[in-house]
Amino acid sequence: MNIPNELKYTKSHEWLKEGDVVEVGITDFAQDALGDIVFINLPEAGDEVVAGERFGDVESVKAVSDLLSPVSGIICEVNEELLDAPELLNSDPYGAWIIRVEQVNDYEALLDAADYEAHCAEEA
């Protein structure tokens, strides 16, 4: 299970990378539990996201799952490459960012890598 130290995590298995803008994706644990991902529904740049609320969904061969935003803010960029190649979420979960958020003004309860690892161990 790959859980990079420099990232923050949510209990619903999104990762978050802080910087000038906040980058959001789904974790290795999430992609492994979902199985092969075949579709993704993305929001649009300019959309508002709210911490803990849905901003899109991913469909795997098993199920459709909501994507929950770890932050509140405005989406400045979406990774449109994923529309044609959602399998990147499986092959490179930490490279395949889904949205970039600016004007961040609120956060979900975030976990560091160690706490997230413990959380995954509990769920597995």
Next chain:
Amino acid sequence: MKLIFERSVPGRRSAILPSCDVEAAPLDEAFARQRELRLPELSETDVSRHYTELSKQVYGVNCGFYPLGSCTMKYNPRIDEEAASLPGFTGIHPLAPEADTKGCRAVLDEAARYLCEISGMDAMTFQPAAGAHGEFTGVLLIKQYHDARGERQRTKIIVPDSAHGTNPATAAMCGYEVVNIASSADGCVDLDALRAALGPDTAGLMLTNPNTVGIFDKNILEITRLVHEAGGLCYYDGANLNAVMGVVRPGDMGFDCIHMNLHKTFATPHGGGGPGAGAVGCKDFLKDFLPRSALMEGEGRLQVRAFAGNFLVVVRALAYLKTLGREGVPEAAKNAVLNANYLMQQIKGSFEPAFDRVCMHEFVLDLSRFKKETGVSALDVAKSLIDRGMHPPTMYFPLIVHEALMLEPTETESKQTLDEAAAVFRDLYRQAYDDPEPMHTAPHGTPIGRPDEVKASRTPVLRWRQD
């Protein structure tokens, strides 16, 4: 195997017709076909072999054990087929004069009476073609009811997270906002979560009881009371009615409307796309909102399907009900529950039940520990079962159980079949620890092993094209 078009040989025919003894009358050019019809050209032998070969590629309940959870793949008695094949039923046209359709009306009336008795409802329509269509019709009843009372602020339908995916889809199709509520640790409705979700904007609740993990919700009376108290209505998804038919009635649990899958619970053939019948029943106060059919009295209101729906499915269901009778219907339900518990106990000790308690007609195995220890997934086990001559159970559902396999043996299986199935499960469990490799690539004995599911989802090819 070859498609029927690929078997085609130019000029080959099945029937030799006498030459036409009247003068040919050419069709007006405007109506003439612009290109050849290009139907397959085959002899009767070719056609017969084609369909026989096709039938060998499928696995049905007539081939062997088929424990597909929440699908109630029970055996469909031949006597029901015989009733549905009677020329008085197969030869009738829905627009035939009333005097000629009296028998068919009697079938619909009698079937409605029995099904109202079983469900605790007061009125019924047979128009919906299957379960999801029935849900759609039922939730439209709820919508009509609120609209008629001027309560258009009721915009939300509550659906538990263990529900069949069709429930939230139905609510969304009817224009409602779906409120998903979490299940409690025992897989039932979390009363606190329900209370928190209820409000003046609640249109209703959609629920399956017993639920998808095969547990009867002990709080059902409190659940429906809370929804009614908030001004909402309760919709019963009849997917799991087989566990309780003739024993306890959804109407007595507090539900206001319901759909029943005649093609599951009442033993008409299903799988592979129908035809089914999603009979919708409701309490008296909703009956004026039911869709009308041409065979029913009264002025036309909105229909959800032409005429009386899939009528011959209703004939089969009625034949089934009349064969079983008042004693047989609850006995079938009880045997379905007994079989599920017996199979669960026989498998327990290898694969683990997700909820280790007495179940109803189906149960869920949780393979997450097993997968961690062996690397063998629920999918691998499901695929391996195919090589053992069994249809796999439902997998990865319900979503609240990871690595889930959901088994529903139904009442029509013998103890011997259940013992054999349990032995196969125990055997595969052991194999996963000893020699897991072949399980990752199973099945090995079918024409197609593992289809590319990603490709099938992303770029499905659903029809053959000549060019």
